[in-house]
Amino acid sequence: MSDDLTRRAWLVGHSRRMIAVIRQNIGFAIALRAVFMVLAVFDIATLWGAIAADMGAALLLAFNGLRLLRAADA
Numbered sequence: 001m002s003d004d005l006t007r008r009a010w011l012v013g014h015s016r017r018m019i020a021v022i023r024q025n026i027g028f029a030i031a032l033r034a035v036f037m038v039l040a041v042f043d044i045a046t047l048w049g050a051i052a053a054d055m056g057a058a059l060l061l062a063f064n065g066l067r068l069l070r071a072a073d074a
Contacts, residue, residue, distance in 0.1 A: 018068055025061045032057050 032053060039045035 014068070014071065017071065021065055021068060025064055028064075029057060029061060 036045050036050045036053060040050070
């Protein structure tokens with residue numbers, strides 16, 4: 001945080017990257033849950049498979065969000 005107005009362009013770019021990552025995360029999470037709902041309807045998915053996929057997705061989404069830290073000092 002600073003009161004340097006020259007960093008305003010960086011801030012706008014960073015916020016756009018952040019919105020893009022948020023949309024990716026939401027889209028991936030909804031798609032994964034939709035896939036498991038369809039698999040559950042056809043009695044292919046198990047509860048443990050859905051739990052494992054959800055935990056794996058949570059880790060992937062967290063790591064996807066951490067990509068923004070790499071560009072924080074740029």
